[in-house]
Amino acid sequence: MTSKRFDRRSAGTMAICIGGIAVLLAGCNANVEKQPVPPTFAPVVSVNALMVTWVDNASHVLWDIEKEGFAPKNEADWLELEDHATQLAAAGSLIQLGGTGQADPGWVRQIGWKTNAEAMIAAALADLSAAKSRNLEAVIKANGDLVASCEGCHKAFKPELPSEGISHQRPHSESHEATR
Ligand code: HEC
Incomplete structure (x- = not known):
């Protein structure tokens, strides 16, 4: 019983960890996607x-x-x-x-x-x-x-x-x- 409960809990912890990592990765990914594309500047004076x-x-x-x-x-x-x-x-x-x-x-x-x-x-x-x-x-x-x-x-x-x-x-x- 004890070990089962333990297993379930550790499985839960694992899930949270994986979820956390996924969120982190998603966060990183989002940051990468938000990197500005090198802008093309247009001069405004001569x-x-x-x-x-x-x-x-x-x-x-x-x-x-x-x-x-x-x-x-x-x-x-x-x-x-x-x-x-x-x-x-x-x-x-x-x-x-x-x-x-x-x-x-x-x-x-x-x-x-x-x-x-x-x-x-x-x-x-x-x-x-x-x-x-x-x-x-x-x-x-x-x-x-x-x-x-x-x-x-x-x-x-x-x-x-x-x-x-x-x-x-x-x-x-x-x-x-x-x-x-
Ligand atoms: C990378 C090239 C480049 C550099 C470096 C440069 N110039 Fe010029 N400069 C030009 C060009 C080309 C013109 C002519 C622009 C035109 O007539 O359309 C010009 C024009 C000028 C003019 C106006 C034209 C006139 O006859 O009065 C002045 C004043 C001037 N430069 C000052 C400077 C000074 C002072 C420096 C250095 C601190 C400097 N420039 C560095 C390319 C340069």
Whole structure:
């Protein structure tokens, strides 16, 4: 009797266990099914607009520290540099998507587009880590790599005049005008 009751109870426990495992597995499965399919992003602005409103603005905040009296003086100044270096690194990924401009899809498909964008990301990340360690010399060095990354891509891809006529309007330091 005792052993029978025991058997029944253990059978019940077993059933609960199996049920539990099934629920767990179902849960795992459901999670797998819910994994997002890699999204296909559609850019909403042109490369020209992205350059002027984001890339160029963020870069000039970094380059400006080389101007007389513009070196970061306090914590807020350093954080400002960190923010803009981060923006620039993020923009580097977005550049690789291309944009809504007529020539943009063609540029993205060309060899060299990605490597140039990655060079910009690398320089921006170097700026970020230099800013985080509050190292002015290192920021200036990374700034140099940043200019080189802009120029590298512009030499290969940038038309004489902005394709959509969007140019940066604000006056910036002379030394980096070459990036345009
Ligand atoms: C992966 C390639 C690539 C990189 C990297 C790149 N650019 Fe550009 N940039 C372009 C292209 C292409 C255009 C032209 C877009 C157009 O006219 O439609 C452009 C246009 C511009 C323009 C507007 C056009 C003008 O003549 O005023 C500015 C400003 C600009 N870039 C700044 C920068 C800066 C600053 C950097 C570096 C921090 C940079 N770009 C890095 C490809 C790049």
